[in-house]
Amino acid sequence: MLLNCAFSVCHVLMLVLCLSAAEDFDWTKNEHGSFYYGTFPTGFSWGVGSSAYQTEGAWDKDGKGLSIWDVFTHKKGKIYQNDTGDASCESYYKIKDDVSLMKELKLNHYRFSISWPRLIPTGVRSDHVNEKGIQYYDQLIDHLLENNITPIVTLYHWDLPQVLQEKYGGWQNVSIVNHFNDFANLCFERYGDRVKYWITFNNPWSVAVEGYETGEHAPGMKLRGTGAYRSAHHIIKAHAKVWHTYDTQWRGKQKGTVGISLSGDWGEPVDISNQKDIEAAERFVQFNLGWFATPIFHGDYPQVMKDFIGRKSAQQGLGTSRLPTFAPQEKSYIKGTCDFLGIGHFTTRYITQKNYPSGRSGNSYFTDRDLAELVDPRWPDPGSEWLYSVPWGFRRMLNFIKTQYGNPVIYVTENGVSEKTQCTELCDEWRIQYFKDYVNEMLKAIKDGVNVKGYTAWSLLDKFEWDEGYSERFGLYYVDFGNKNKPRYPKASVQFYKRIISSNGFPNQREVENWRRKSIETCSSSSQLLAADPLTSHMEMVTEIVVPTVCTLSILLSAILLMFLLRRRN
Ligand code: NOJ
Numbered sequence: 001m002l003l004n005c006a007f008s009v010c011h012v013l014m015l016v017l018c019l020s021a022a023e024d025f026d027w028t029k030n031e032h033g034s035f036y037y038g039t040f041p042t043g044f045s046w047g048v049g050s051s052a053y054q055t056e057g058a059w060d061k062d063g064k065g066l067s068i069w070d071v072f073t074h075k076k077g078k079i080y081q082n083d084t085g086d087a088s089c090e091s092y093y094k095i096k097d098d099v100s101l102m103k104e105l106k107l108n109h110y111r112f113s114i115s116w117p118r119l120i121p122t123g124v125r126s127d128h129v130n131e132k133g134i135q136y137y138d139q140l141i142d143h144l145l146e147n148n149i150t151p152i153v154t155l156y157h158w159d160l161p162q163v164l165q166e167k168y169g170g171w172q173n174v175s176i177v178n179h180f181n182d183f184a185n186l187c188f189e190r191y192g193d194r195v196k197y198w199i200t201f202n203n204p205w206s207v208a209v210e211g212y213e214t215g216e217h218a219p220g221m222k223l224r225g226t227g228a229y230r231s232a233h234h235i236i237k238a239h240a241k242v243w244h245t246y247d248t249q250w251r252g253k254q255k256g257t258v259g260i261s262l263s264g265d266w267g268e269p270v271d272i273s274n275q276k277d278i279e280a281a282e283r284f285v286q287f288n289l290g291w292f293a294t295p296i297f298h299g300d301y302p303q304v305m306k307d308f309i310g311r312k313s314a315q316q317g318l319g320t321s322r323l324p325t326f327a328p329q330e331k332s333y334i335k336g337t338c339d340f341l342g343i344g345h346f347t348t349r350y351i352t353q354k355n356y357p358s359g360r361s362g363n364s365y366f367t368d369r370d371l372a373e374l375v376d377p378r379w380p381d382p383g384s385e386w387l388y389s390v391p392w393g394f395r396r397m398l399n400f401i402k403t404q405y406g407n408p409v410i411y412v413t414e415n416g417v418s419e420k421t422q423c424t425e426l427c428d429e430w431r432i433q434y435f436k437d438y439v440n441e442m443l444k445a446i447k448d449g450v451n452v453k454g455y456t457a458w459s460l461l462d463k464f465e466w467d468e469g470y471s472e473r474f475g476l477y478y479v480d481f482g483n484k485n486k487p488r489y490p491k492a493s494v495q496f497y498k499r500i501i502s503s504n505g506f507p508n509q510r511e512v513e514n515w516r517r518k519s520i521e522t523c524s525s526s527s528q529l530l531a532a533d534p535l536t537s538h539m540e541m542v543t544e545i546v547v548p549t550v551c552t553l554s555i556l557l558s559a560i561l562l563m564f565l566l567r568r569r570n
Pocket of ligand 1: 051054202203344414465474
């Protein structure tokens with residue numbers, strides 16, 4: 001009897017567990033609350049990321065050419081407080097320091113980008129290759145490998161050589177495809193023996209829209225309605241060409257892989273029972289991720305982009321669509337040029353249908369989409385204005401990729417959260433919460449069958465945040481930009497991320513709660529360290545200004561005294 005009873009209790013319990021697990025993995029339901037304890041597949045790769053212009057500094061050192069960001073940031077009024085990346089974190093001089101921070105985290109990979117003008121100052125390979133620039137990345141790669149950290153290398157994280165912008169109009173001109181291919185070829189030639197993961201472009205959406213449509217980013221072009229589509233078209237062609245170059249010339253001996261890193265904000269219909277909102281949300285994603293992913297996986301732009309931009313162009317009285325077209329042979333050349341898909345995901349929007357009537361002027365990438373973006377005021381937004389923490393959107397985005405593009409291999413190439421500059425707080429509880437929830441949604445997505453192989457926390461250090469200058473800090477490590485040595489201090493999230501890595505996931509509630517508590521405990525002592533920092537800066541001032549001044553004065557005084565004594569003797 002007792003045995004029977006125990007058996008049925010167990011049975012009911014099992015059923016409840018199964019049901020809740022099943023519900024947990026039905027990603028189409030908005031099950032926002034539940035946390036899943038479990039681990040990632042063996043071999044899952046954990047990393048952190050950075051990019052050249054945002055961290056390196058040394059903008060004019062050792063033969064580096066100018067990039068569009070060097071020029072853009074030096075114009076007044078473009079960047080918050082007219083900040084520049086001239087010095088940034090000085091990572092150019094701190095390979096060993098930065099790799100030791102990565103070792104501390106026990107990372108599997110480091111994602112960084114190569115500055116094109118550091119290697120080829122004018123952007124044109126036949127002009128000149130800068131060996132000192134080559135050496136810098138040689139040292140970085142070697143040092144990573146010596147420490148068992150796999151380099152994941154981005155070829156283009158926005159810092160186009162200025163000469164290519166001035167001479168040809170940058171990504172507006174198709175001639176750039178060959179120049180980019182030459183640069184990529186140089187990188188394969190020099191680093192491909194050691195680098196096995198290549199990312200052609202980082203977030204081309206930003207390059208196209210913010211660089212050539214709104215002009216908020218370098219090179220600051222405001223070509224509304226055409227600039228973004230045109231540059232994206234050339235970026236896609238350049239990506240495909242580089243993939244083919246690797247495939248035909250290098251893959252055989254180097255055995256590496258080439259992918260692209262796309263930005264993927266999720267769009268959720270405001271009203272899930274309203275067909276118009278559902279379609280608008282789908283459009284939001286297609287105009288963003290789909291714009292690049294659909295040609296790369298299926299050979300052409302998303303149908304919805306062709307329809308909307310084509311219709312609006314016709315209403316404007318234009319003979320052809322503002323969205324360029326691919327010739328049939330280009331479509332088959334572009335299709336399938338991706339060994340893995342990189343995803344940079346930060347946030348989510350609610351989407352509703354909104355009509356923008358098209359006139360002769362006033363059309364833009366944004367109005368072409370016929371939608372409005374909304375946010376839930378209850379979503380946490382600890383830092384950047386645009387960045388709301390909505391973890392469940394991440395799982396939806398990953399599942400969308402799985403179904404739309406045939407379940408490709410995915411590396412999450414960016415995911416993280418900022419805080420405002422005034423905040424010198426190393427106890428970044430909200431970042432711990434963000435990582436915990438987002439990484440957990442990624443784990444659920446893997447259980448859904450999404451093929452995610454690695455995760456890159458964004459970013460290793462606080463750094464130059466484009467048009468926001470240094471006002472938004474994404475780092476796991478705090479950087480004191482006011483101090484010439486740019487010291488790095490661990491935020492509490494370092495400890496937390498480290499534990500996720502060493503456990504390869506989330507073992508159980510008790511332990512994960514413990515991690516959080518311990519991480520916060522350790523950070524109060526690092527906060528004290530940071531609080532003491534003004535003293536270090538003051539000490540520097542003493543050595544830099546006071547000491548030389550005192551020395552000069554003493555020499556002068558001794559000289560006067562000597563002259564006085566000599567005169568008296570005469
Ligand atoms: C995406 C960009 O690739 C990266 O450079 C930037 O720091 C993050 N967004 C955060 O804004």
